[in-house]
Amino acid sequence: MKIVVLVKHVPDATADRTFDPSDNTTDRTGVDGLLSELDEYAVEEALKIVDAGHDSGGVEVIAMTMGPDGASDAVKKALQMGADSGVHVLDDALHGSDALATARVLAAAVGTVGEVDLVLTGMASTDGSMSVVPAMLAEYLDLPHVGFVGELTVSESSVTCRRDGDVASQTVEAALPAIVSVTDQINEPRYPSFKGIMAAKKKPVQTWSLADLGVDAGAVGLDAALSVVREVVKRPERSQGEVVTDEGDGGVRLAEFLAARKFV
Amino acid sequence: MGEILVLVDHVDGVVRKTTTELLTIARRAGDPVAVFLGSGYDDAARQVLASYGATKVYVADAPELEEFLVAPKAEALAQAATACGAVAVLVTASAEGKEIAARLAVKLGSGVITDATDVAADLTTTQSVFAGGYTVAAQVPSGVAVIAVKPNAATPEPSPSSPAEEKLAVTISDSARRARIVARAPRAATGRPELTEAAIVVSGGRGTGGDFGPVEELADALGGAVGASRAAVDSGWYPHAYQVGQTGKTVSPQLYLAAGISGAIQHRAGMQTSKTIVAVNKDPEAPIFAMADFGVVGDLHTILPQVTAEVRKRKA
Structure with a gap:
């Protein structure tokens, strides 16, 4: 079984994230980046399938990313956790790509890997957080997709998923090959072990350009984006209001505040 | 047009x-x-x-x-x-x-x-x-x-x-018939407003120690929805469907009341755009206070029931 896990390198959410003022794209160089936390759950889920070992032919896990130079760090982290090999789609023409172009390029990359049984992704990136790329990938690859999966069972030919929807929890079945995006409820991602960190140094990472994938550079990037950011405004910091220490009447004072603001 | x-x-x-x-x-x-x-x-x-x-x-x-x-x-x-x-x-x-x-x-x-x-x-x-x-x-x-x-x-x-x-007579392709729903379990009705749609949200975090009773009672007194921080959900104290934050729901109610929630970036991502924010926390240094319009430093287990009683009294 061949599994591709999509991993994204994102600006650290605890840092002061910002935009490039020249073109309103996410600043990916001025802020430290790391593997999007939500993608760790997808990596872990792939490794759990390896650990379960019920595919007699063995399970191969490929961590794939698209992004500028630093994005290979996301692949590296996945390799340290236990993925077998990596793919980094790297091309200057990709700068400013929208979700559609991203999905199109990743679809081409999955196609180039070939004979992939399962594509695993996180539920969202922690930077753009649109949650649209997996479903778009399903359209481009013409594969079934199950999103927001909180429990996954994989057999040699199909997946059974518990999808945690807004109004109901659904059990969904799909034949392989398929795309599954997982939530942060599905598992507890492992930390890379020292052994894993050392082993990762020897694991192969391929770097592919758009030409390698047969994708026209004119179809991606900022100029080809079908949605445009017109303006970016830093939200004013919220100012701190009154903070009181409870001396037995804290609840009453809070209720008075609520009443003054007409919530009661 | x-x-x-x-x-x-x-x-x-x-x-x-x-x-x-x-x-x-x-x-x-x-x-x-x-x-x-x-x-x-x-x-x-x-x-x-x-x-x-x-x-x-x-x-x-x-x-x-x-x-x-x-x-x-x-x-x-x-x-x-x-x-x-x-x-x-x-x-x-x-x-x-x-x-x-x-x-x-x-x-x-x-x-x-x-x-x-x-x-x-x-x-x-x-x-x-x-x-x-x-x-x-x-x-x-x-x-x-x-x-x-x-x-x-x-x-x-x-x-x-x-x-x-x-x-509209629609045609559904074979491609679209591949992820089959084989079972469906509706979420248990709580009688409270839908979290993302509610005008008032009362959320509990680590500080509840696992007891969401005071949070639910205040939410009910105010006619609001109940939310939970990731710490509370990860501890198994409240279902994930009610998680507010980066990996849960984003809410933007008129009033957001955070009880026993420190206010890590993960949580702020889900509630920062609320109109009015109120916080109750034992730790005076909790970052949630920096963004609160009103805050009480103290134990939510005594403060919340007092708010509930006072709200009920004023509504009666």
């Missing part, structure tokens, strides 16, 4: 409030055309869509819409968009809504914007990004704009109409 398609968000035919918000927004930009997918379309549903100004209602019912996940809905919606020559499609920014929007954008070759907190008459959207740190204005400059709109993006304004009704 043209036709603005609104995907009706409904549970077994009961139209959700978010749909009335979408219709209100659609009226700013053109003629709202409602698309009702699946079974359950009845007089009550018709009444809601007419009250909020739908000029036309497409009803498409096919068994595939309920037997398979998302893909058939996206195909049906694409067919509706083509049938009326829509200039834009609005869907609710729920988990399913965003997946439908994603697939629709590919089918129509359109740009897609998600999580809009407002949509102007020229279809320029407003979004809150980077944990609420920035406000972004975006647009789909050409083609059919596909926009997933967050709950509470508009105050629903009635505008009675007499919409024409049209049954």
